[in-house]
Amino acid sequence: MKIVVIGTGYVGLVTGTCFAESGNDVTCVDINADKIERLNQGEIPIYEPGLTELVKRNSAAGRLKFTTDVAECVPGARCVFLAVGTPMDEDGSADLSGIWAACDSVAPHLEEDAIIICKSTVPVGTNRKVYERLKKSLNREVHVASNPEFLKEGCAIDDFTKPDRVVVGVMTAEAAETLEELYKPFLRTEHPFLVMGLESAEMTKYVANCMLATKISFINEMANLCEVVGADVNEVRKGIGHDQRIGFQFLFPGVGYGGSCFPKDVRALMATASEHQVSSQLLQSVDNVNKSQKCVLFEKIQRFFGSELKGKTIAIWGLAFKPRTDDIREAPALTLIDQLLEAGASIRAHDPVAMDNVKSVYGDKITYCKHQYETVEGADVLAICTEWNEYRTPDFNFMKQQLKSQAIFDGRNLYDPQKMFARGFYYSGIGLKQPKSTEA
Numbered sequence: 001m002k003i004v005v006i007g008t009g010y011v012g013l014v015t016g017t018c019f020a021e022s023g024n025d026v027t028c029v030d031i032n033a034d035k036i037e038r039l040n041q042g043e044i045p046i047y048e049p050g051l052t053e054l055v056k057r058n059s060a061a062g063r064l065k066f067t068t069d070v071a072e073c074v075p076g077a078r079c080v081f082l083a084v085g086t087p088m089d090e091d092g093s094a095d096l097s098g099i100w101a102a103c104d105s106v107a108p109h110l111e112e113d114a115i116i117i118c119k120s121t122v123p124v125g126t127n128r129k130v131y132e133r134l135k136k137s138l139n140r141e142v143h144v145a146s147n148p149e150f151l152k153e154g155c156a157i158d159d160f161t162k163p164d165r166v167v168v169g170v171m172t173a174e175a176a177e178t179l180e181e182l183y184k185p186f187l188r189t190e191h192p193f194l195v196m197g198l199e200s201a202e203m204t205k206y207v208a209n210c211m212l213a214t215k216i217s218f219i220n221e222m223a224n225l226c227e228v229v230g231a232d233v234n235e236v237r238k239g240i241g242h243d244q245r246i247g248f249q250f251l252f253p254g255v256g257y258g259g260s261c262f263p264k265d266v267r268a269l270m271a272t273a274s275e276h277q278v279s280s281q282l283l284q285s286v287d288n289v290n291k292s293q294k295c296v297l298f299e300k301i302q303r304f305f306g307s308e309l310k311g312k313t314i315a316i317w318g319l320a321f322k323p324r325t326d327d328i329r330e331a332p333a334l335t336l337i338d339q340l341l342e343a344g345a346s347i348r349a350h351d352p353v354a355m356d357n358v359k360s361v362y363g364d365k366i367t368y369c370k371h372q373y374e375t376v377e378g379a380d381v382l383a384i385c386t387e388w389n390e391y392r393t394p395d396f397n398f399m400k401q402q403l404k405s406q407a408i409f410d411g412r413n414l415y416d417p418q419k420m421f422a423r424g425f426y427y428s429g430i431g432l433k434q435p436k437s438t439e440a
C-alpha cells in the first residue's frame with residue numbers, strides 16, 4: 001500500500017518506519033528541510049533503541065523515503081497519516097495549527113479514495129473538523145479516520161508492532177477495512193482491532209493516558225503517606241497488586257510523571273471538560289499531586305541540610321523523564337535542578353543519553369559529568385531522578401568515600417534501605433520504611 005506520513009516526530013517516524021518494515025511503500029514528510037536532509041543520510045533525530053537500524057534497512061530497500069514535498073508523494077497514496085505535534089497552549093488546550101496546516105497542504109493532492117488518518121493526539125471533535133475542512137476545500141466527500149497511538153518512548157518499535165490493541169475511529173466501513181488490512185501484520189487474537197466512532201477514538205487516547213497518570217499520582221500520594229506512618233510502599237504495592245482488579249502495573253512510586261504526553265494530555269482533557277462546563281476535579285488533583293511530587297527530592301535534601309543549601313554540591317543521576325530516552329520534556333530532574341540552583345547549590349549531573357538536551361537548557365549553570373562516578377567527586381549528596389539500569393548496582397564503596405555527607409536521595413527506589421543502612425549511607429527513597437536505627 002502507498003502511504004504518506006506527515007510529521008517525522010516520535011510517532012510519525014516510528015509509524016512510517018514500521019509500516020515500511022511490513023512491506024508498504026512509505027514516504028515521510030516534514031516541513032523541516034534540515035531534518036529531512038539528515039534522515040535521508042540515515043541520521044535519526046531522536047534517541048529510540050532499534051530505530052536507526054530499521055530506518056536504514058527500509059530506506060536501503062527503497063520502501064522508506066523522506067521529503068519536504070507533499071505534491072511529490074500524496075498523489076497515488078491510499079493512506080495519509082497526520083502525525084504532527086499538538087503542543088500545549090498557555091491555557092492547557094492543544095495547539096492545532098500544525099494539523100490545519102498539514103490538512104491544507106495535502107488537500108489539493110489527495111486521491112478520491114484516499115483516507116486521511118489523524119494519529120496526533122487531538123481534542124474530541126477535531127477529526128470531524130478535519131473532515132469538514134477537507135470536504136469544503138475539495139467540494140466532495142472524503143474519508144477521515146482517527147487512529148490514536150499508544151506507543152511508549154524507549155519501546156516504540158515493540159509497542160507499535162505488538163500493540164495491545166489498535167483503535168480506529170471511522171465514518172465509513174471502507175476506511176475501517178483499509179486500515180485493518182494495513183495493521184493486519186501486527187494484530188493477534190488477544191490484540192484486537194477496535195472500530196468505533198471518531199469521538200470515541202479521540203476520547204480513548206486521553207482517557208488511557210489520564211488513567212495511567214491517575215495511577216501514578218495515586219501511588220505517589222500513598223507512598224508519601226506510607227513513609228510517615230512507618231509503612232513500606234513496596235510491601236503495600238504487593239499487598240494490593242495481588243487483587244486482580246488492581247494489578248501491579250504502573251503503580252511504581254517516584255518523583256512524578258514527565259514526558260510529552262501525560263502532563264499535556266491531563267491538562268488538555270481538563271480544558272475540554274471546562275469548555276463543556278463539566279467538572280474535572282479528579283484530573284485537577286492528578287496534575288496537582290504530580291506538581292508536588294516533582295518537589296519531593298528537593299524538600300528532602302533541604303530538610304537534611306536544615307534548609308541551608310548555599311555552597312552545597314548535589315550530584316544528580318538521571319535527567320531524562322524516564323530511561324531509554326533522551327527526552328527531557330517535563331522531566332522531574334529539571335524541577336530539582338531549578339530548585340537547587342535557586343537555593344544556591346552547585347550541581348554535578350549525569351545521564352547516559354540526555355546530557356546534550358540538558359546542556360541546551362542550562363548551559364554552564366551546572367557541571368556535566370561524562371561518567372556517573374564523576375558526579376559524586378566532591379559532592380555532598382546524591383539525588384537519583386531516572387532509573388537507568390547502570391545506576392542499579394553501583395560501586396557503593398567508592399561513592400561512600402566520595403560523598404561528603406554519605407547521603408543518597410533516591411527518587412526511583414533503586415536500592416534496599418536496610419542494605420544501604422548496613423553500607424553506612426543515609427538513604428531516603430519514596431515511601432520506603434526507614435531501617436530501625438535511622439528512624440528519627
Ligand code: UDX
Nearest residue numbers: 149150151152153250251252254257258259261321322
Ligand atoms: C505514555 C503512555 O504510556 C503511552 O501509551 C502514550 O502513547 C504516550 O505517553 P511515555 O510518555 O513514553 O508513554 O512514557 P511512560 O513509560 O508511560 O512513562 C510516563 C511517565 O510515568 C514517566 O515519567 C515514568 O517515570 C512515570 N511512571 C511510569 C511512574 O512514575 N511510575 C510508574 O509506575 C510508571
